[in-house]
Amino acid sequence: MAKEIIELIVNGDRYEVAVEPWRTLAEVLREDLNLTGTKIGCNQGDCGACTVLMEGRSVSSCLTLAAEAHQREIVTIEGLAQGPEDLHPLQEAFVEHGAVQCGYCTPGMILSAKHLLDHNPTPSEQEIRQGLSGNLCRCTGYSKIVEAIGAAAAKMAPAGEGE
Numbered sequence: 001m002a003k004e005i006i007e008l009i010v011n012g013d014r015y016e017v018a019v020e021p022w023r024t025l026a027e028v029l030r031e032d033l034n035l036t037g038t039k040i041g042c043n044q045g046d047c048g049a050c051t052v053l054m055e056g057r058s059v060s061s062c063l064t065l066a067a068e069a070h071q072r073e074i075v076t077i078e079g080l081a082q083g084p085e086d087l088h089p090l091q092e093a094f095v096e097h098g099a100v101q102c103g104y105c106t107p108g109m110i111l112s113a114k115h116l117l118d119h120n121p122t123p124s125e126q127e128i129r130q131g132l133s134g135n136l137c138r139c140t141g142y143s144k145i146v147e148a149i150g151a152a153a154a155k156m157a158p159a160g161e162g163e
């Protein structure tokens with residue numbers, strides 16, 4: 001089947017790629033753009049490892065066709081840090097709170113957490129757990145992840161919020 005040229009805006013950079021209509025956004029990010037921070041776990045929408053932000057919404061990139069992302073703004077884990085020494089507060093908090101073990105779930109967890117904090121800067125523990133309900137972790141037991149997101153929220157929240 002003929003390839004289609006699509007334009008993706010990923011972490012602020014524009015890419016033109018020729019893709020078959022059935023290829024997923026997760027595959028194109030990893031294989032064509034070499035953005036391998038986005039992980040593929042179940043490849044069927046159950047684990048959240050492939051979570052990215054598309055137009056500010058968190059989506060499973062394994063269930064999103066690359067063609068559906070044409071001319072959309074995508075944020076992947078590579079887009080969060082300003083530089084190797086300048087991690088996003090969520091990334092710092094995951095490291096500081098021991099929320100990363102094998103790390104396979106981490107990019108998806110962090111993007112789900114970013115989506116949550118973008119919409120609710122001072123979430124309760126229950127709201128954090130709800131925000132992560134689509135992301136599975138086989139290593140950490142979740143408590144450290146919830147703790148890390150709470151700490152990042154406290155650090156990022158405008159003064160006076162969440163008190």
Ligand code: FES
Pocket residue numbers: 039040041042043044045046047048049050051060061062063
């Ligand atoms: S790889 Fe996409 S949800 Fe599991």
Ligand code: FES
Pocket residue numbers: 099100101102103104105106136137138139140
């Ligand atoms: S840290 Fe290993 S799956 Fe979450």
